[in-house]
Amino acid sequence: MTDEIKADSFTEFVTETERTLRHALTAGFGPERGRDAAADALAYGWEHWDRISKMDNPAGYLYRVGSDRARRMRSRPTVALPVVATGHEPWVEPGLPAALARLPEQQRAVVALLYGYQWSMSEVAELLGVSKATVQSYSDRGLKKLRRKLGVEL
Amino acid sequence: MSNGLLSQLEMYYSEVDEAQDPIRPDEVSDRMDAVRVLPAPLLPLRRSRSTRKVWVALAAAAVAIALIGTVTLLISARTNDVPPATTPVVTEQSLSWTVVEAVDAPHMLELSWVPDVLHAGSRYFVSLMPDILRAADEPVVPNELWASDDGLIWELDRMPVEELVAAGASRLEAQDTAAFQLADRILVDPYGRWDPVVRSDDGVTWTVADVEPDSAGGVVWKVDNAEAMTEVRIPWIVGGFTPTGWIFEFADGYAGLQVTPPFGDRSVAQPFEAYHSPDGQNWSRVDAPAFADAGYDHFDRRVGFAHQHGVALAVLSDADPRDPLQDAQFRMWRSDDGITWTNITPQQLNGAGVWALEGAWLQGPSFMTGDGAATFQLSPDGEQWDQIDVPVEFANFQGEVRVAGNKIFVFGEDRLLVATYTP
Numbered sequence: 001m002t003d004e005i006k007a008d009s010f011t012e013f014v015t016e017t018e019r020t021l022r023h024a025l026t027a028g029f030g031p032e033r034g035r036d037a038a039a040d041a042l043a044y045g046w047e048h049w050d051r052i053s054k055m056d057n058p059a060g061y062l063y064r065v066g067s068d069r070a071r072r073m074r075s076r077p078t079v080a081l082p083v084v085a086t087g088h089e090p091w092v093e094p095g096l097p098a099a100l101a102r103l104p105e106q107q108r109a110v111v112a113l114l115y116g117y118q119w120s121m122s123e124v125a126e127l128l129g130v131s132k133a134t135v136q137s138y139s140d141r142g143l144k145k146l147r148r149k150l151g152v153e154l
Numbered sequence: 155m156s157n158g159l160l161s162q163l164e165m166y167y168s169e170v171d172e173a174q175d176p177i178r179p180d181e182v183s184d185r186m187d188a189v190r191v192l193p194a195p196l197l198p199l200r201r202s203r204s205t206r207k208v209w210v211a212l213a214a215a216a217v218a219i220a221l222i223g224t225v226t227l228l229i230s231a232r233t234n235d236v237p238p239a240t241t242p243v244v245t246e247q248s249l250s251w252t253v254v255e256a257v258d259a260p261h262m263l264e265l266s267w268v269p270d271v272l273h274a275g276s277r278y279f280v281s282l283m284p285d286i287l288r289a290a291d292e293p294v295v296p297n298e299l300w301a302s303d304d305g306l307i308w309e310l311d312r313m314p315v316e317e318l319v320a321a322g323a324s325r326l327e328a329q330d331t332a333a334f335q336l337a338d339r340i341l342v343d344p345y346g347r348w349d350p351v352v353r354s355d356d357g358v359t360w361t362v363a364d365v366e367p368d369s370a371g372g373v374v375w376k377v378d379n380a381e382a383m384t385e386v387r388i389p390w391i392v393g394g395f396t397p398t399g400w401i402f403e404f405a406d407g408y409a410g411l412q413v414t415p416p417f418g419d420r421s422v423a424q425p426f427e428a429y430h431s432p433d434g435q436n437w438s439r440v441d442a443p444a445f446a447d448a449g450y451d452h453f454d455r456r457v458g459f460a461h462q463h464g465v466a467l468a469v470l471s472d473a474d475p476r477d478p479l480q481d482a483q484f485r486m487w488r489s490d491d492g493i494t495w496t497n498i499t500p501q502q503l504n505g506a507g508v509w510a511l512e513g514a515w516l517q518g519p520s521f522m523t524g525d526g527a528a529t530f531q532l533s534p535d536g537e538q539w540d541q542i543d544v545p546v547e548f549a550n551f552q553g554e555v556r557v558a559g560n561k562i563f564v565f566g567e568d569r570l571l572v573a574t575y576t577p
Contacts, residue, residue, distance in 0.1 A: 011179065014177075014179065014182070018176060018177050019176065022174070022176070022177060023171070026170065026174065027167075031170055031173070031174050035174060035175075035177065038177060039177045039181050039182060042177060042182045043182045043183070046182055046183075092162050092165050092166055093162055096162055096163075096166055097166070111163065112163070112167055115159075115160045115163040115164060115167075116163045116164060116166060116167025116168075116170075117167055117171070118164065143159065146159060147159060150159070
């Protein structure tokens, strides 16, 4: 692969995938750490593009890379999920960010992707590298905990 | 609440998205250095200086206390700080099973926990690590470390939060009689830093171990400048982000298995790459034809490893995400020396609902494997397997299963069950 073709190929990949990867990692790790990890993962993708471009699911692989980076950021200062601004209409429960933050990583990611970013079950399963049944399980358990924490009904 | 939860999630993440800038291409290039792992020379352990200061201060304090004759008072105060030991509740005593509700911890419902168990020396160590360490930019809770001599009475220790956050500890390792908590993957970052490792000989008192990577790849870690702790994952993580690997210790050396990336990279289609080392330091790749026919097509893959009494098992299960109702394909390999691996896939386990090897437990020639807490299989030889009855407490128990020593540990959302099985 020539440098020019490689660059074009990677640029096209980033155009198609950046938003997906950023959303997925934001869902799991919050806006700041998730975005940071997505950028790191893309940089890693560029450095290993010859190999990664041949994969069936390069976005899924880079999601794993980004997750790895994000987990390793534990010891660095992080920014939690943003608080809900006041004055919203309709009103968003102020306790929602804290309740989301207390979910396990995978449950939070699935809940956020399915209901926050409106992904399909198949899209979530493919990127996270799990079955749809697993996605459903994470979703059920995550929503159950959120409801219990917030005292809400669907 | 005026809106349903799902609507609120949609609104909330819509605002998060609006507030977040897309990643620009120049940002990607700016990060190139950050994703590389720098080779040697390695800088000293980041926390070692402060740790030494702490120890010097503690030593000075201890001397002063001894001089003024308040040692007794100190011991008394320390004793008062130690949480009381648990009172076990034997919930089932049958011909084959003894089940103990060892830890009833309703506060665990507040978070999900990642359990780990090991048997080091004469003690059992159970570590419960919160799945999330921070909220609102502050640590949420410390992880909990329970220790027991018999699996019945448990002592709880809560490590200082700051130590655990720094350690990023997510798993336990045993070496001789000591237990070590360390990050799942220890990697030297571009600034020459790495996560600390903490050790304990009794499960109650933990200190930061004096650890240095022995090479740029970090194959061998020297713990307290004494014996080597091998870490097979590290050399292949560098530049590769390999998900996992394992080491088995045999009488004449070590076997290492590395798992190849799970996301459809067909250029590395084998599930395991086998390595061998006579001393834990010098490793060479082993030609293991038994693994050659185990390429994969699916995303959903789980691996399991177990090793006791000189026999190692490696297990791989594949599920097709396009058909979640289809049973996972289950494969198993065995090695008695770390060099030769034999495919012993027990065909009767395919279709039996067995999903992964949660642990193997060898009593004499018997193996045990489980699928969550619901299914246990027993085998006299590793090849012929029979499902055995499980304790009533395990039914519908959505928990994680670990095996250590001669006990099975089942973690639920709010309790820990310890079961002893007598074949």
